[in-house]
Amino acid sequence: MKYDSDNQRVHRIGSVLKKEIAQIIQNDINDSRIKDVVITEVDISKDLKHAKVFFIIFNHKNKKPEEVKLITKTINSSKLFFKKKLSKNSNLRSVPNLRFIFDDTESKAFELEELINKNLY
Secondary structure (H helix, E strand, O other): OHHHHHHHHHHHHHHHHHHHHHHHHHHHOOOHHHHOEEEEEEEEOOOOOEEEEEEEEOOHHHOOHHHHHHHHHHHHHOHHHHHHHHHHHOOOOOOOEEEEEEOOHHHHHHHHHHHHHHHHO
């Protein structure tokens, strides 16, 4: 039973971090490149020391791969700023180390769907 409560705790903390990071992007970030970022998921390690923050970029289909890499690099260079804001804004005892990762699941699914449709017709 302990496993379930630990799992729920990790999920709950992930939800809090997702909401807080989204608010920081909306309210505290001045970089226009990061303003287009939308947080999709936060995956936290079981020991709560590391968090993968998955994001998409609004209208990312209009952006070149180099631009996406630059945005990813920019947001990762701001992770100490996020950690500082999270420690101030949230009730967490310790804020996990953040790693921002571009979530290309949607674009891969779209490409796969196009491939399937092309082979069907």
